[in-house]
Ligand code: SF4
């Protein structure tokens with residue numbers, strides 16, 4: 001079982017942390033890489049870690065840095081590898097990094113698909129073909145129209161993304177389209193149909209679409225609202241709760257600046273759990289951030305499906 | 314409750330299967346089947362086939378119900394033949410009358426179909442069988458020749474964990490075999506059969522499903538035979554051709570969704586596709 005402990009911190013200036021529960025890693029099923037740091041070709045208004053072309057607070061990872069973690073991951077029994085940023089394809093070594101990864105396990109890239117020249121789509125198809133493991137491309141598209149998407153992702157993003165998706169589909173991929181929900185929940189089914197029509201229009205006739213709940217941190221907090229002080233995980237809330245719903249009980253994020261609890265809390269120094277993967281896997285995670293509350297409420301928003309999780313027997 | 318007669322083995326004996334006596338049972342040749350999903354017609358065919366192949370045990374890897382018609386017919390066949398069963402997520406849900414099948418679908422369309430088959434199965438499984446399903450163990454251990462086998466539904470740690478061929482690294486399986494002290498890991502749950510030799514000398518075998526075809530455009534369904542071979546173990550995936558049109562007819566009569574019937578008749582999955590990895594999905598039709 002995952003441990004739940006009262007965190008004892010010597011940082012009294014952050015009283016909210018004192019009451020926060022903490023959890024250990026149950027098993028390192030997912031290894032995430034902040035492979036392009038906080039560098040992105042876009043500057044979305046809702047980006048939860050405020051990425052942009054100028055945000056160098058986290059630098060790109062080198063192929064060697066990734067390889068070191070991959071090597072350590074074998075011993076730790078990692079099941080799936082995820083690549084995020086920023087925009088992963090801002091990293092010039094991305095294709096080599098994927099080749100290294102696909103030699104040992106399945107890889108998922110979270111991309112905005114706007115940096116997808118035909119040559120790259122073909123190169124990715126070849127990597128996928130050569131590996132016994134699956135290569136998943138998760139493409140962020142935040143609306144079914146140019147207006148809806150570009151209001152968040154910037155002028156021209158919709159067309160460039162659709163173009164990228166079309167290229168990926170042409171070479172045989174079935175990209176997973178993810179969309180942050182910006183409408184009342186009961187309208188989701190209608191929007192899924194709209195996505196279906198939209199994607200069929202570019203030849204993607206059996207689209208995989210995943211609607212994500214909004215995360216109220218980073219730019220998104222400024223755009224809408226942050227969480228209320230009361231919206232935090234408490235000890236009582238964890239009674240009888242399936243902890244595997246929290247990514248930090250089965251994942252770690254490797255960055256160019258150490259290992260973090262999860263991909264969501266990159267901006268929180270308290271989420272840095274070690275220098276090396278081995279260290280990070282040993283350390284407990286404090287559930288003191290308001291984003292933790294979203295995890296708690298929505299569960300499993302980061303992984304490809306929620307189906308790999310579930311209640312322990 | 315259905316009155317489906319029990320299958321008799323050669324010489325009129327019960328088809329072998331029950332775990333009798335203490336300690337780890339040991340076999341030469343074992344048939345393992347899972348994901349029956351109420352396909353009692355294929356189940357009967359598979360049991361006959363296994364008997365003809367002179368297996369000395371049959372083991373069921375769970376998920377008796379779902380998808381197909383008349384869940385009690387499948388339950389009767391398994392129970393009356395005293396076939397040991399490891400608990401699948403479906404069996405667990407039905408036994409405990411949970412709200413859903415624990416497959417974890419998030420897509421509204423997948424959820425819609427999953428709910429139809431779950432509600433149908435729950436309503437049509439007799440109380441006695443529901444109680445019986447609650448007694449299934451989550452794992453079973455036995456030997457095939459010298460090889461130590463650990464049987465489970467999804468994975469040894471979680472009965473509803475999907476182990477797909479293209480998302481399951483060899484090192485992950487090696488770790489699992491070490492941790493659970495087994496030389497052959499035997500599961501199902503995904504519905505597509507596959508196997509892999511592990512670096513540490515062990516192996517993983519996914520028996521596939523007897524309940525619906527393997528999303529390959531063929532109507533056959535699958536089970537697996539494990540057989541002692543020298544100091545090790547060999548496995549053979551066995552396709553089962555059965556009267557799938559009769560099953561389709563029963564499903565229609567029971568008012569089960571046309572999409573389900575289509576899968577039985579075409580061999581292509583039409584629903585619950587969300588959990589398929591890209592590689593497996595792109596090999597299919599939908
Ligand atoms: S949301 Fe994604 S695409 Fe947009 S700025 Fe952030 S990292 Fe870049």
Ligand code: SF4
Pocket residue numbers: 246247248249261262263264265271285286287289291292293295296
């Ligand atoms: S945001 Fe979620 S995954 Fe990250 S530390 Fe908090 S609860 Fe864990």
Ligand SMILES: [Fe+2]
Pocket residue numbers: 376401402403466473501502503
């Ligand atoms: Fe199952």
